Amino acid sequence: xxxxxxxxxxxxxxxxxxxxxxxxxxxxxxxxxxxxxxxxxxxxxxxxxxxxxxxxxxxxxxxxxxxxxxxxxxxxxxxxxxxxxxxxxxxxxxxxxxxxxxxxxxxxxxxxxxxxxxxxxxxxxxxxxxxxxxxxxxxxxxxxxxxxxxxxxxxxxxxxxxxxxxxxxxxxxxxxxxxxxxxxxxxxxxxxxxxxxxxxxxxxxxxxxxxxxxxxxxxxxxxxxxxxxxxxxxxxxxxxxxxxxxxxxxxxxxxxxxxxxxxxxxxxxxxxxxx
Amino acid sequence: xxxxxxxxxxxxxxxxxxxxxxxxxxxxxxxxxxxxxxxxxxxxxxxxxxxxxxxxxxxxxxxxxxxxxxxxxxxxxxxxxxxxxxxxxxxxxxxxxxxxxxxxxxxxxxxxxxxxxxxxxxxxxxxxxxxxxxxxxxxxxxxxxxxxxxxxxxxxxxxxxxxxxxxxxxxxxxxxxxxxxxxxxxxxxxxxxxxxxxxxxxxxxxxxxxxxxxxxxxxxxxxxxxxxxxxxxxxxxxxxxxxxxxxxxxxxxxxxxxxxxx
Numbered sequence: 001x002x003x004x005x006x007x008x009x010x011x012x013x014x015x016x017x018x019x020x021x022x023x024x025x026x027x028x029x030x031x032x033x034x035x036x037x038x039x040x041x042x043x044x045x046x047x048x049x050x051x052x053x054x055x056x057x058x059x060x061x062x063x064x065x066x067x068x069x070x071x072x073x074x075x076x077x078x079x080x081x082x083x084x085x086x087x088x089x090x091x092x093x094x095x096x097x098x099x100x101x102x103x104x105x106x107x108x109x110x111x112x113x114x115x116x117x118x119x120x121x122x123x124x125x126x127x128x129x130x131x132x133x134x135x136x137x138x139x140x141x142x143x144x145x146x147x148x149x150x151x152x153x154x155x156x157x158x159x160x161x162x163x164x165x166x167x168x169x170x171x172x173x174x175x176x177x178x179x180x181x182x183x184x185x186x187x188x189x190x191x192x193x194x195x196x197x198x199x200x201x202x203x204x205x206x207x208x209x210x211x212x213x214x215x216x217x218x219x220x221x222x223x224x225x226x227x228x229x230x231x232x233x234x235x236x237x238x239x240x241x242x243x244x245x246x247x248x249x250x251x252x253x254x255x256x257x258x259x260x261x262x263x264x265x266x267x268x269x270x271x272x273x274x275x
Numbered sequence: 276x277x278x279x280x281x282x283x284x285x286x287x288x289x290x291x292x293x294x295x296x297x298x299x300x301x302x303x304x305x306x307x308x309x310x311x312x313x314x315x316x317x318x319x320x321x322x323x324x325x326x327x328x329x330x331x332x333x334x335x336x337x338x339x340x341x342x343x344x345x346x347x348x349x350x351x352x353x354x355x356x357x358x359x360x361x362x363x364x365x366x367x368x369x370x371x372x373x374x375x376x377x378x379x380x381x382x383x384x385x386x387x388x389x390x391x392x393x394x395x396x397x398x399x400x401x402x403x404x405x406x407x408x409x410x411x412x413x414x415x416x417x418x419x420x421x422x423x424x425x426x427x428x429x430x431x432x433x434x435x436x437x438x439x440x441x442x443x444x445x446x447x448x449x450x451x452x453x454x455x456x457x458x459x460x461x462x463x464x465x466x467x468x469x470x471x472x473x474x475x476x477x478x479x480x481x482x483x484x485x486x487x488x489x490x491x492x493x494x495x496x497x498x499x500x501x502x503x504x505x506x507x508x509x510x511x512x513x514x515x516x517x518x519x520x521x522x523x524x525x526x527x528x529x530x531x532x533x534x535x536x537x
Contacts, residue, residue: 155395156386156392159386219378222377225396
């Protein structure tokens with residue numbers, strides 16, 4: 001552990017895990033409640049296009065734009081476009097997500113090919129937590145603060161608009177505004193977490209801890225607590241295990257999350273629970 | 276008062292018309308794309324009403340409730356509320372929640388409590404008395420720790436009504452309260468809604484496919500098939516003439532007989 005702690009990049013990786021693990025798990029509870037797992041997965045994958053557009057602006061327009069900002073803007077624009085299609089057409093939600101996401105990824109790959117930056121794909125798809133610096137930690141902390149403030153501060157409103165839009169309407173809750181804020185939170189999470197886990201593995205941080213918590217929880221409160229603690233423990237264990245096993249950190253975090261899910265499933269199967 | 280076909284607003288009156296109606300719907304039309312769900316609907320609703328909407332699937336019953344809530348826009352006509360607008364409670368037919376999701380009855384009640392929006396699950400201590408009082412009133416206090424997805428149809432309706440009572444409503448709108456409830460549960464629900472109507476001075480408007488439930492509960496019935504083909508007291512509207520007009524061959528003559536209030 002002491003050798004581990006001597007390296008800046010490992011310290012930063014562990015701090016990132018401590019911040020993003022619980023924050024993404026909290027967001028994930030609402031993604032699960034709203035049945036939006038496929039939606040958040042699609043936004044994570046479409047980050048490829050956001051990064052590609054960022055580099056296109058940098059190279060062709062000679063503007064010093066942070067690709068992370070482009071990812072955020074593109075993800076939010078895509079989320080808004082999909083939400084508009086849900087409401088304005090008779091297309092099924094999964095159909096809208098499927099063609100929007102594959103279409104945007106295809107466009108992103110073509111832009112990357114045009115720029116001749118195929119080697120960038122590796123980093124976008126799988127991430128690199130060791131590239132974290134103090135500036136990234138600050139962004140991650142701000143994201144965690146934003147997620148916590150928005151979701152816990154408006155938790156009744158988010159839950160009620162999901163359970164019954166009519167009951168929420170009678171209470172005077174503006175579900176349209178809440179939905180846009182939620183899409184904004186997912187877009188910001190994709191932009192900030194992309195560097196850590198990459199587009200392919202990011203969904204694990206959002207989707208697996210709530211799925212595990214749901215298996216063992218007897219109330220919404222216990223699901224929130226188990227999900228947030230599980231997200232924290234799995235992310236930190238993933239970073240530490242990757243150091244000791246000398247394997248890539250992103251996949252290791254995903255596997256510790258899967259292990260958490262398996263343990264929760266076994267806990268649910270224990271005799272006192274199944275009778 | 277007579278049942279009318281269709282019912283113009285001025286003709287659809289109730290015995291307590293000395294006051295202005297709470298809600299006046301005039302020539303209302305609602306459409307989804309090119310398809311009209313409602314057209315030419317006229318209706319006045321007064322304080323104290325116990326009004327049921329009946330009609331076949333696709334007749335526009337739930338759409339009319341949603342239009343009254345302001346959830347679907349009127350393509351033509353108008354919906355005018357009195358000032359001040361009465362406090363409304365809404366009881367949906369179901370919730371968008373998978374059965375296995377861990378949300379307890381107590382937590383569902385807390386979500387509906389008009390307290391602050393911040394929350395982290397459970398029942399906040401200061402809200403517990405109001406929540407338990409509402410559940411006890413509906414005979415549902417024993418379900419407080421049960422997951423909401425595991426309730427039976429009758430238990431679920433009681434919890435939904437208890438949740439809407441937390442808003443202290445003057446007008447309650449219920450979408451198919453008797454669906455997924457057996458005959459015994461349906462009778463219990465009738466008594467319960469009668470009791471709330473009388474003791475809380477609650478105006479109730481509900482949608483139902485269950486004509487027996489309607490005949491025992493409602494004081495006015497609107498027979499709907501895109502517009503009202505009959506609107507008036509149950510003994511007039513729940514007649515073969517109006518039912519055949521709304522349901523066509525779906526309800527054979529003689530299949531339903533009106534039962535007066537016991």
